[in-house]
Amino acid sequence: MEPTLVNDVQALLPGLKVRPAGPEVVVDGRQPAAVVFPSSRDEVSAVLRLAWERELAVAPRGGGAYTHLGNPPRRLDLVVVTTGLNRVVEYEPADLTVVLEAGLTLARVQEILGQNNQFLPLDPPRPDLATIGGILAANQSGPLRLGYGTARDIVIGTKAVLADGTLIKSGGKVVKNVAGYDLNKLFIGSLGTVGVIVEAAFKVYPKPQAWGTAAGRFLTQEAAWDAVWRLRAGVFEPVSLELLGGSLGPAFPADGWRLYARYAGYGPAVERQVRETCEIFRAAGAEAWELPDAEEVFWPGLRDLPVTWQPASGVGVVVRVGMLPTRVPEFLGGALADLGPRGVGGGWVARAGVGLAYGYLEAPDSRPLAAAVEAARGVARNLGGYLVVERAEPELKAAVDVWGPLGPELELMRRLKAEFDPKGILNPGRFVGGI
Amino acid sequence: MAATGNGSLLGALREVVGPGAVLYDEDELSVYEYDGALDRARPDFVVFPRTAEEVAEIVRVCNRYGVPFVARGAGTGLSGGAIPVRGGVLIVLTRMNRIVQLDYPNRVAVVEPGVINITVTEEVAPDGYYYAPDPSSQKACTIGGNVAENSGGPHCLAYGVTTNHVLALDIVLPDGTMLHVGGPAPDWPGYDLTGVLTGSEGTLAIFTRAWLRLMRQPEAVRTFLAIFDRLDDASETVSDIIAHGIVPAALEMMDRLTIEAVEPAVKAGYPPEAEAVLLIEVEGLREAVDVQSELVRKLCQSHQAREIREAETPEARERLWAGRKGALGALGRLAPNYCLQDGVVPRTKLPWVLRRVSEHGRKYGFRIANVFHAGDGNLHPCILFDEREPGATERVLECAAAILKDCVDAGGTITGEHGVGTEKKNWMPWLFSEADLDAMARLKRCFNPKDLLNPGKVFPTTKSCVELSADVLAMAEKLGIPLM
Numbered sequence: 001m002e003p004t005l006v007n008d009v010q011a012l013l014p015g016l017k018v019r020p021a022g023p024e025v026v027v028d029g030r031q032p033a034a035v036v037f038p039s040s041r042d043e044v045s046a047v048l049r050l051a052w053e054r055e056l057a058v059a060p061r062g063g064g065a066y067t068h069l070g071n072p073p074r075r076l077d078l079v080v081v082t083t084g085l086n087r088v089v090e091y092e093p094a095d096l097t098v099v100l101e102a103g104l105t106l107a108r109v110q111e112i113l114g115q116n117n118q119f120l121p122l123d124p125p126r127p128d129l130a131t132i133g134g135i136l137a138a139n140q141s142g143p144l145r146l147g148y149g150t151a152r153d154i155v156i157g158t159k160a161v162l163a164d165g166t167l168i169k170s171g172g173k174v175v176k177n178v179a180g181y182d183l184n185k186l187f188i189g190s191l192g193t194v195g196v197i198v199e200a201a202f203k204v205y206p207k208p209q210a211w212g213t214a215a216g217r218f219l220t221q222e223a224a225w226d227a228v229w230r231l232r233a234g235v236f237e238p239v240s241l242e243l244l245g246g247s248l249g250p251a252f253p254a255d256g257w258r259l260y261a262r263y264a265g266y267g268p269a270v271e272r273q274v275r276e277t278c279e280i281f282r283a284a285g286a287e288a289w290e291l292p293d294a295e296e297v298f299w300p301g302l303r304d305l306p307v308t309w310q311p312a313s314g315v316g317v318v319v320r321v322g323m324l325p326t327r328v329p330e331f332l333g334g335a336l337a338d339l340g341p342r343g344v345g346g347g348w349v350a351r352a353g354v355g356l357a358y359g360y361l362e363a364p365d366s367r368p369l370a371a372a373v374e375a376a377r378g379v380a381r382n383l384g385g386y387l388v389v390e391r392a393e394p395e396l397k398a399a400v401d402v403w404g405p406l407g408p409e410l411e412l413m414r415r416l417k418a419e420f421d422p423k424g425i426l427n428p429g430r431f432v433g434g435i
Numbered sequence: 436m437a438a439t440g441n442g443s444l445l446g447a448l449r450e451v452v453g454p455g456a457v458l459y460d461e462d463e464l465s466v467y468e469y470d471g472a473l474d475r476a477r478p479d480f481v482v483f484p485r486t487a488e489e490v491a492e493i494v495r496v497c498n499r500y501g502v503p504f505v506a507r508g509a510g511t512g513l514s515g516g517a518i519p520v521r522g523g524v525l526i527v528l529t530r531m532n533r534i535v536q537l538d539y540p541n542r543v544a545v546v547e548p549g550v551i552n553i554t555v556t557e558e559v560a561p562d563g564y565y566y567a568p569d570p571s572s573q574k575a576c577t578i579g580g581n582v583a584e585n586s587g588g589p590h591c592l593a594y595g596v597t598t599n600h601v602l603a604l605d606i607v608l609p610d611g612t613m614l615h616v617g618g619p620a621p622d623w624p625g626y627d628l629t630g631v632l633t634g635s636e637g638t639l640a641i642f643t644r645a646w647l648r649l650m651r652q653p654e655a656v657r658t659f660l661a662i663f664d665r666l667d668d669a670s671e672t673v674s675d676i677i678a679h680g681i682v683p684a685a686l687e688m689m690d691r692l693t694i695e696a697v698e699p700a701v702k703a704g705y706p707p708e709a710e711a712v713l714l715i716e717v718e719g720l721r722e723a724v725d726v727q728s729e730l731v732r733k734l735c736q737s738h739q740a741r742e743i744r745e746a747e748t749p750e751a752r753e754r755l756w757a758g759r760k761g762a763l764g765a766l767g768r769l770a771p772n773y774c775l776q777d778g779v780v781p782r783t784k785l786p787w788v789l790r791r792v793s794e795h796g797r798k799y800g801f802r803i804a805n806v807f808h809a810g811d812g813n814l815h816p817c818i819l820f821d822e823r824e825p826g827a828t829e830r831v832l833e834c835a836a837a838i839l840k841d842c843v844d845a846g847g848t849i850t851g852e853h854g855v856g857t858e859k860k861n862w863m864p865w866l867f868s869e870a871d872l873d874a875m876a877r878l879k880r881c882f883n884p885k886d887l888l889n890p891g892k893v894f895p896t897t898k899s900c901v902e903l904s905a906d907v908l909a910m911a912e913k914l915g916i917p918l919m
Contacts, residue, residue, distance in 0.1 A: 094678040095781040095812075117680060139622060150622070152630055153599050168874040172866065174779040176596060176811045176851035178585045178634050179859075179866055180893065181875045185598075185630025189622070206680030229540060235654040237720065268722035322620040324541045355541070355621050385620050403624050409616050412608075412881065413626050419877040432625040 005033040005056075005077065013046050017084075025079045027059055028072035029394040032079045039084035041101075041159065041167060041198040047080055048196065049165030057428050060192040062131030063105060065124075065307060066138040068391040070191050071402050074429030082133050085198055088112060090173065097156065099173050099201040102133030118204045121148030123299075125307035133197040139189030142303040146353050147239025147264065148205070151188050157201035158184045162194070163421035173201040186416070192427045193435055194420040208264035212274040213294035216259045216281030221245060224257040225329045227284040228352045231261060232325075236273050238353070239264045242302060245332070246347030248360055249309055251301045254347065260291065262299065305349065306390055311362035316346070317369050317392045318360055319376065323385025325355040332357065334379040344372040358390075370399040377404055403432045444500045448482050448524065451492045456483040456530075467507070467525050471572070473774060473828070474515040474857045478505070478525035485530050487605060487613060487643035494641070495611035497524050497887060505889045506641045508549060508577030513775055514856025516584060516636045520891035526641065528579050534558055535644065542649040543602060543619055548579025548642050552586075555647065564649045567594040570852070571760050579642050585634030587852030589685040589714075589759065592810040594650065596852060598633040605644035606632065609888035619646040631878060636854045637889045639882035655721040656684070657728050658746040660755055661713040661735040662706055666690055669711035670786040672738040673809040676715070677782050679734065681727050686810030687714040687759050693766065693804040693817075700765035703758025709741070713809065714759050762806040763817070770802070770819035774831045778842030779851035782812040791841045792816045799834040813851035814842075840865060855893045863895045 009018045017037040025035050038044045051058045056077040061067065063083060085103035093116040100109060106120070106127035113119050124130055124140030134140075136158070141150040148154075157171035160183075170183030187197055218224040224243055231238060240262035247254040259281065263273040274290050281288035291298055306318055321331060328350050339345070339361065346361040359376065363369045369392075377387035381404075389402045406413075410433045417424070417435045429435075448457045458464060458481040468477040479502070484490045497504040503523035510517055519525050532549035537559060544555055544566065552573040555566040569588035570576055576586070582604070587596045594600075603617030617629035632639055663669040669688055676686060689697070689712050694705045705712050713735070717727040728745075735743050746752035766773055780788045789805065792814070796803040807814040816838055820827045839849045843865045850859055863872065872894060879886075879894075 092781060092783060094674060094783045096677055096682075097781065141622075149595075149599065152627065153595055162874065166870045166874075168871045169867070170871070170874070172846075172848050174781055174812055174847045174851070176587055176591070176779050176808070176813045177848045178596075178852055178854055179848045179850050180855065180863065180871070181639075181878050182585070182598065182631055182634050183874060183878065185627040185633075186878065188630070189627055194626075206682065232540065232542075235651060235720070265720070266723040266726045268726075269720035272722060273720065320622075322618065322622055324538075324543070324618075324620060326538075326540045355618075386624055388624055406625055407615065408612075409614055409625065409628060412614070412616075412628060415881040416626055416878070419881050420874075 009034055009036060009050065012050055013043070016043055016047065021079060025061065027067055027076060028397060030073050030076045032059065032076045034077070035079040035081060037081050037084050041085065041161065044080065044082070044085070044161045044196055044198055045165045045167050047078070048161050048163060051078055051425055052164045052423065055423055055425060058425050059427055060133070060137065060196040062103060062134030063129035065126040065130035066134055066140060069138055070427070070430035071434065072394055072397055072429070073427060074434070080196060082196070082198070083131060089199060093118060096204050097173055097175065097201060098204050099157070099199065100132050101199055102197045103131050106130050106132065106135060113204055114207065117207045119207050120154065120202055121205050122151060122154065123303050125304045132200055136188050136197050136200060137190060137192045143240035143242055143262070143299060143351065146241055146351065147237065152185055154203045155184050155188060155200055156203055158187050158197060159199035160187055160195035160197045163423065163426050167198070171201065175203050191431050193417060193431045194426065210267040210270045211262065211264050211295050212270040213260055213262045213291040213298065214274045214277035214281065214288060215291040216278070216286035216288040217255065218257040218259060218284065218286045221257050221329065221332060223284045223286065224259045227259055227281050227286065230280050230284070231277065232353055236277065238262060240299070241352045243350040243352045244347065247345060248305065248347035248349065249312070259286070260298070262294065302349065305360070306358055309360050314362055314364040315366045315369055315393060315396065316360065316362040317373060317396055318358065318390045319373060320388045320390050321357045321359065321376070321380050321385060323355055323380060323383050325353055327383040327385065328352065328355060328357055331379055331383055331385065335359070335376045338375050338379070339372055342368045342372050344368050366393065366396045366399060370396060373400050406432055444496070444502065445480065447496045447499070448480055448493065451496060452482050452484055452489055457481070467510070467527070470510045470512040470515060470517045472513050472515040472856065472858050474518050476518050476520045477522065478519040479522045481525045481527055483527050483530045487607065490526060490641055490643055491607045491611045491613050493524065493526055494607055494609065498610060501887070503887050503890050506579065506583070506637050508580035509551070509575045511572040511576040512580060512584060512854065512856070513777065514584070514850065514854035514858050516854050516856045516892065517580070518857060520857060529577065531643065539564060539649070544647045544649050546578050546645055546647060548577060548645065550578045552576050552578060552581055559649055560652070563652050565652055566600065566647055567591070567650050568597045568600055571763060578645055578647070582633050582642055582645055583635065583637040584854040585852070587808065587813065589687050589808060592686055592808065593682050593684045598630060600648040601629055601633050601645055602648055603646040604629055604632060604642050606640040606642055608640050609883045609885065617646070636856060636892055638879060638892050639888070641888070653718040655724040656716060656718040656752070657724055658752045658755055659715045659728070659731060660705070660744045661715060661740045662709045662742045663711045663713070664709065664739065664741055666711045666789060667786050668738045668740070669713055670789055670809065672713060672735055672740070673785060674783050675734050675738065676731060677810060679730060681730055683715050683727070683731070683810060684718045685714065685716040688712070688805070688807055688809035689759065689762060690805040692769070692802060693762050693806045696765040696769050696804065697758045697762050700768060701758050701761040703754050705758055714755060759806070766804050766817050766819065769804070771821045771823070774818040774820065774835055776816050776818070776835050776838055777813070777850045777853040778816070778839050778847060779811065779813045780842050780845040780847035784845040784847070785809065785812055788814065788841055788845055792838055795834050795837045799830055801831065801834055811851065812847065836862065857892060860893055861895045
């Protein structure tokens, strides 16, 4: 089967780079037959047309930074690697917009924009590896989202190839645009199940002149949250506000609860906010200081953690929990009380003020982990939230529901999938409800 | 529609909302045949539900009778979004106007669709918060309409448009199903249904509740009025401010004709002999505001601003803004009618497109006032005319089309915040291919497969013969012309 598919693809699309798939493109234990490297959107289109005709299951792939997301694929024949689509289509710095091909890595994009003192205010894990298309498809973000929002807030246009090979666009390259439905929103976070993103236009931002981070070590979780709410009620504008607890690996001290407030903007404003934040932390009983080298060391490490974290021993799982910000303390209280007795260790990072928390959990084997994840999901759901498994070994994914149950809106999502990919060739099974 | 059919439909609607909440008298209906745009069409019934359940039941009744239905808020829309082009039932949501919950720690307001935009900010302002999207019609327009049209406003430059501030929705699907989509927790698993519904121009679902993001009032605000003797200087100042990495909270521009209209009406203190004024607002931490203000002043001066005034008091700030927000109303005094357009261009193309606008005005013989969100590159050329003059309406639309075509050619779009609606749907092919439009049609089919909800919008008439013939049929029916 495998050599046949490679040969067939090559015969039909002689200009395209095709290879038998190696272990590096295995998705959750599922081995595809072939991997293709299109270098233009027309080639992506041609590949999908072929896949459509032959009903081959396709997994789009950028740098492979986020292939751990989602259910294991129901079937997989062809991996389409988009890193060959790596051109800056259009960049006019004075417009504060940029149009990018989807295969560019975020790091490369930041390098290009940085030459004009601009940047994309998006800091998902592993920007050296993650591509624009992958970041959008997986809707990945990082600590900066408190201040700048997520991909859906800065994407102003998308081009995508649909399952049948049709190239379509939505939006454009101007910062305000309500012509037609906002299909950008459909592609962002769709995990490659409705189309392959080949191009995206963004609003870009001027780089802040200065950055600064206040750090605090709190004796209790309650005291740390007290400081969070005091900060949030005021006029300060932290761009990141992260609360770390438990054991998160060698790069992060495991001594009580640590709160990090990060500021960006004009120097004097940043200085005042850092200084006064330290005072707020101290008033809540914490030891507080300005964190040196935060932009070089601490924030990149925390940004990458959902992808780079490894359990100290045994088996690990990374979960993401979402709920209204004020409910996160109760969630953490409930989840933590539950983990110890189960023999599950690890740590939590709460994206305070946003309403997200990442759990990094480990245990000697996967059974207590699966039970702990389901229990934590129960706590999250009771608080009006959800829990998603972001990273787990295939056997753990088999034991827990990656996405958790959805409400009646799932029916509408199934209809969307059926309209855009009626043959179900794009990442079959990996998304919510087995979409 | 046969009279008996109408009779029983009337009965069914009355059963849902009570006899006092259904209008069917011709005179009463005529109030609901227009919005803020030029197109008109009369509904057969107007109903005023008070609850989401009533909305759902009305929708089910409409399905039973196979009549189209359209949701409407305050009717301030500028693209014909609330016009029932095929008649049927107009569902007016203004009685669903409760603020359900204000949750400051989570910065969320839960509101019903009939809540007026400015009411949200007025409610939360004493506690130090506000709702950012602020369309010029904010004293009248409703949140439901804002979400449907993905409305913008002057302060969207820094904070984004409506879609960036809607966290979740309760909706009624066109088959009467009630559903909740989105969080309000962030990144709710699954497709971003809230995102695709926002800006869908009332064609995918009816919103019965919205979860809105509240923002904290900034520590400091400074508002400037920069006065220019040349339009080009003003538009180049805009490009330069943006290019210098300053994103003001608002950056608005008005030209001479607008100023002439505004001053007698609003007395905002704009100098009547100026060619253009810029209204610039910077806000944030006080240190940042000071740095930005200095730079803004310097850039205005370097582009020959004749004068730069700063609002020294909250009242003075209000007055400067009253001029901007009252501009459209004031323009109504200059001519019996106006046609307001909503093109967007890349910001660096602003000086070029403004020159083109005045060329088109001269060519078609109209006075065109310019009042717009300059910082976003979103222009609102306002073509003044008198519809009683033979052929004027047709020429106005031609002139508008020429301006918007220029916007598209400059890399922009035909609408930045008003919507496509009926007015601009036939210009969609300038931007979108058949395949693009087909992808949008796929989305529509998921939500609104029978096309009973708000038909005849967004998609070009020329694209679908079915849609076109339905329009013809509807018109023939209205005029009493027997077709079959």
